[in-house]
Amino acid sequence: MRLAFAIPWRDLGSWLFEHLPPEHTGELLFASPEPNADQSPRASKLPPYLAEFFCLTGRGYKLASYDTIFTWELRCALATLLLRRLQRTKTPVVVVGPILKGGVLKALPLIRPLLADAVKIVCFSSAERDEYAVLLKLPAERFVFLPTPWAAPRDVPEPTDGGFALALGQSNRDYATLFRAVEGLTIPVTVVAADDTPFGGITPPPNVTVRFNTDHATTNALIASATLHLIPLHPTGFSSGQTVLLRAMAAKKACIVSRIPGVADYIEENQTTVLVPPHDEVALRDALSRLWGDTQERERLGENAARTAQERFGFAGFVKHLLELIP
Structure with a gap:
């Protein structure tokens, strides 16, 4: 199965691919696997939503060529779902970790139609899962709670007591x-x-x-x-x-x-x-x-x-x- 991961930063991709079983292949979208910082949307002078949308479209990704697309954070999700509509593809999109707060809440009428196209929305707390179902006016079964993952990277020093x-x-x-x-x-x-x-x-x-x-x-x-x-x-x-x-x-x-x-x-x-x-x-x-x-x-x-x-x-x-x- 061919998967795509639309991610706004590079470092997440490495562990995703490390843990993919052999029957799946994955491709990283948005944040480039190359080390050049200027190839990342975060180096753009455009606002994040526009930067990631133009980065995605500029690379010419054909979303129909993937079996499923996983997106990280709200801005990547919206850019991917918008491109999905423009390309008129039915590739399922799973949205991971969107956060609805602050000024985003004022834009909910614009956000709801796009997020309604997601097959699943993964939330990083069970309270968030229940709240988002109400805010987005989507069926509760569309939302899934998965805890944020973490494991200490190899370059973390051994624990000490520094007195603070x-x-x-x-x-x-x-x-x-x-x-x-x-x-x-x-x-x-x-x-x-x-x-x-x-x-x-x-x-x-x-x-x-x-x-x-x-x-x-x-x-x-x-x-x-x-x-x-x-x-x-x-x-x-x-x-x-x-x-x-x-x-x-x-x-x-x-x-x-x-x-x-x-x-x-x-x-x-x-x-x-x-x-x-x-x-x-x-x-x-x-x-x-x-x-x-x-x-x-x-x-x-x-x-x-x-x-x-x-x-x-x-x-x-x-x-x-x-x-x-x-x-």
């Missing part, structure tokens, strides 16, 4: 609550984000070091050397924080995470992760202070987390479940 707590990520982050929670503590905290948008206008306290847009190697080093991880999130239904959570779990790190529906599928409370109510700075402060002073508990949570990440969230199982969605 790490808060990593941008999407849906509630750093304002985090800053209030850690103010006055002697615990060093490092925050890594794309920009200061999730800070909510609050100035980080003196014990917080902020870093923006760290490179791959630096981010991996921070993940591996953090004493523990903090993932403060706003209470929303869409999935957020789970990729950072899985990276920390794979690195044998204890995590303190906001209790929201979007990450509930990835957590065993007090076994792999400590949960606190969202927007609760007192609970976050107490959990951080308690876990910071309890090395044995951090190690127990970290060992459980690493084992769970390997057993439940590996790439091989994810690809197997994806292939089961082929009509």
Whole structure:
């Protein structure tokens, strides 16, 4: 069976193909397998939706030549489904990991007709699956929950204790609550984000070091050397924080995470992760202070987390479940 994977970045393709069984062949669309960065849609000066659509059309892909197409993220999905209509092909498309939030919600009348052409829509949380069926006005059976996959890449350093707590990520982050929670503590905290948008206008306290847009190697080093991880999130239904959570779990790190529906599928409370109510700075402060002073508990949570990440969230199982969605 000939499959295509429409992906907005190159690194995902390698593990997809690594776990394809021999009876399937796969081709990567959009993000080129060549190392030249300027061949990626992300290097384009066009908005992402247009960049990926023109990248797809410019390469002359004939979607009818594939048995099934898997697309990643909303913009790739819409570009692929639009091209499918223009080429008047009936090749089934499976959409993986679309996120409907913010300004996207205003465009739902335009998005619904295209996503209605997808045979399946894979969501990265069960709460998201239920919510999207309502938002898109599509049958519930069209939506499938599969957990975000993760496995530590080969270039990740061995875990160490660098003596700081790490808060990593941008999407849906509630750093304002985090800053209030850690103010006055002697615990060093490092925050890594794309920009200061999730800070909510609050100035980080003196014990917080902020870093923006760290490179791959630096981010991996921070993940591996953090004493523990903090993932403060706003209470929303869409999935957020789970990729950072899985990276920390794979690195044998204890995590303190906001209790929201979007990450509930990835957590065993007090076994792999400590949960606190969202927007609760007192609970976050107490959990951080308690876990910071309890090395044995951090190690127990970290060992459980690493084992769970390997057993439940590996790439091989994810690809197997994806292939089961082929009509």
